[in-house]
Amino acid sequence: MILIRNGEVFGPRAMxxxxxxxxxxxxxxxxxxxxxxxxxxxxxxxxxxxxxxVPGFVDGHQHFTGGGGEGGFxxxxxxxxxxxxxxxxxxxxxxxxxxxxxxxxxxxxYAKTQAFNAEGLTAFMLTGSYWHPxxxxxxxxxxxxxxxxxxxxxxxxLSDIRGPHLEAADLAALAAGIRVAALVADKPGIITVHTGxxxxxxxxxxxxxxxxxxRPDMFIPTHINRRTPRLTEQVLELARLGAxxxxxxxxxxxxxxxxxxPAADFACLADENGLFDRVAFSSDAGGSLPVWNEDRSRIxxxxxxxxxxxxxxxxxxVNQKGMPxxxxxxPLTTTPARVYGLAGVKGELKAGADxxxxxLDPAAMAVRDVLAGGAVMIRNRVVEKKGYFx
Numbered sequence: 001m002i003l004i005r006n007g008e009v010f011g012p013r014a015m016x017x018x019x020x021x022x023x024x025x026x027x028x029x030x031x032x033x034x035x036x037x038x039x040x041x042x043x044x045x046x047x048x049x050x051x052x053x054v055p056g057f058v059d060g061h062q063h064f065t066g067g068g069g070e071g072g073f074x075x076x077x078x079x080x081x082x083x084x085x086x087x088x089x090x091x092x093x094x095x096x097x098x099x100x101x102x103x104x105x106x107x108x109x110y111a112k113t114q115a116f117n118a119e120g121l122t123a124f125m126l127t128g129s130y131w132h133p134x135x136x137x138x139x140x141x142x143x144x145x146x147x148x149x150x151x152x153x154x155x156x157x158l159s160d161i162r163g164p165h166l167e168a169a170d171l172a173a174l175a176a177g178i179r180v181a182a183l184v185a186d187k188p189g190i191i192t193v194h195t196g197x198x199x200x201x202x203x204x205x206x207x208x209x210x211x212x213x214x215r216p217d218m219f220i221p222t223h224i225n226r227r228t229p230r231l232t233e234q235v236l237e238l239a240r241l242g243a244x245x246x247x248x249x250x251x252x253x254x255x256x257x258x259x260x261x262p263a264a265d266f267a268c269l270a271d272e273n274g275l276f277d278r279v280a281f282s283s284d285a286g287g288s289l290p291v292w293n294e295d296r297s298r299i300x301x302x303x304x305x306x307x308x309x310x311x312x313x314x315x316x317x318v319n320q321k322g323m324p325x326x327x328x329x330x331p332l333t334t335t336p337a338r339v340y341g342l343a344g345v346k347g348e349l350k351a352g353a354d355x356x357x358x359x360l361d362p363a364a365m366a367v368r369d370v371l372a373g374g375a376v377m378i379r380n381r382v383v384e385k386k387g388y389f390x
Contacts, residue, residue: 001028002371003036007048007359011349012055012329020053022355025374029351044376046369048359054329055347056091056356056372057310058336061192061222061246061282064095064112064123065104068288071299076103078304079112080286082119082387086377088307089367090283091356092122092337092346096155096192098287099162101129106137106144113150119387120372122354124150124340126192130157132164132174141174142181145189152340153190154178158204160196171204172212179218188341192246193221195231197259202234209241220339222246222282225266226259232269239270239278244339246280247331249309264316267331268323280339281314281331283307315365325362 001023009018009030019034020027036043062085066077085093095113097104106127116123127144128134134154136144144151154174157163175191182189195202202221208214216238224235225247235245247263254260263281270279284305291301310332317328337347345354355374360367370378377385 001039001041002044002046002355002374002376003034003039004046004048004053004357004359005034007051007053009053009349010326010329012326012333014324014326018053020349020357022357022371022374025355027349027351027353027355030349046359046379048369051359051368052325052362053349054325054358054360055333055349056358056370057089057307057332058092058340058342058347059085059090059283059285059307059310060094060220060280060336060340061248061284062093062095062307063098063284063286063305064093064116064125065097065108066286067098067100068290068302069100069103070288071290071302073103075288075290075299075302076100077286077288077302081390082116082121082385083383083390084285085121085307086370086372086385087367087383088311089358089360089370090121090307090310091370091372092342094124094126094152094340096126097129099130101131101135106135110137110148110150115388117150120375120377120385122346122356122373124152126153126155127151128154128156130155130160130163130194132156132166132170134174140177142177145178145181145187146185152188153192155192155194157194157196158202159198159200160194161198163194163196166204168204168207168211172208172214175208175214175218179215188339189218190339191219193219195221195223199230201231202238205238206234216241216243219243220246220280223248225261225263227261228259236270236273236275239275244278244280244335246282248284249281249313251306251309251312262316263313263331264321267317268321276327277330277335279331280336281310282336283309311365311367318362319365
């Protein structure tokens with residue numbers, strides 16, 4: 001058993017100073033005081049005096065097998081490693097493919113997803129890619145959902161010159177097949193939509209919602225935090241209809257003239273519209289961060305997304321914008337847990353939930369200790385459990 005003592009617990013609701021007892025991969029108790037001496041067997045005690053204790057982060061958009069490749073084979077980013085997630089507080093992640101479904105495959109994504117699960121992360125995946133028809137393992141998106149345990153939905157690109165050119169009937173048929181499979185498999189059955197820069201934005205989604213009665217909450221549009229008034233209006237409207245929208249986090253503030261908006265700024269905008277609980281944050285970790293020449297005809301440099309961006313945006317909400325930590329944690333914990341079918345199990349600190357727990361310094365927004373599934377991954381900022389090849 002593991003006992004975390006003396007921390008200020010945010011579940012994410014503020015609970016004050018509490019002790020948390022974990023065992024068998026679950027949270028056993030959260031009490032004002034738990035005495036280790038009265039417990040059977042050996043107890044690992046972690047003192048969180050002066051620090052915050054919060055749920056592990058749920059990151060719904062990661063490129064487990066890498067991304068990139070649009071500048072040539074040498075620009076393909078490498079596979080992610082376990083400690084990239086745990087050092088930044090991520091204990092649950094969803095993997096997907098990006099632009100490149102030619103040199104990368106859903107089969108290799110499945111293998112990496114299962115590898116992460118074996119290493120102690122809770123990992124799920126989306127079948128498909130930018131393209132339609134979607135690349136799959138079993139021959140159809142619906143069968144992947146039903147027969148492959150970690151598959152919880154599908155990835156698709158809209159309004160992007162690199163993506164498919166769909167008709168409304170194509171998207172409606174895909175959504176209907178996913179809906180049936182989700183009911184059969186008792187899974188979320190979501191469609192994460194890479195949202196490109198074309199002026200059509202989310203038009204196709206609204207068309208099938210109106211004409212075909214497709215459920216709007218099936219869709220999770222991502223990369224939506226841009227300073228594009230029409231897209232912002234569409235995203236907020238889709239959120240009003242019940243969808244969760246996914247803001248991509250940044251590692252630093254964008255230039256003043258950038259089209260990109262920090263995830264924290266978008267969350268505040270949503271909050272002003274009464275839609276804060278409809279916003280999730282994700283990191284795009286493992287994806288490429290290309291640096292283009294002036295006319296965007298050639299890539300001149302390449303970075304890689306990391307889950308550190310989640311902590312940067314959380315810090316911005318709390319330490320720059322003055323949002324209470326218990327509220328600011330929502331887009332990283334309860335909201336993504338809800339949309340990925342994990343409510344009450346992930347993203348919360350309560351008896352019976354998985355023991356995914358972070359001890360962090362809220363002023364510096366730095367992670368000190370990490371438990372994932374009740375196992376200590378990080379202790380005093382030192383990685384205790386590494387991935388197989390780390």
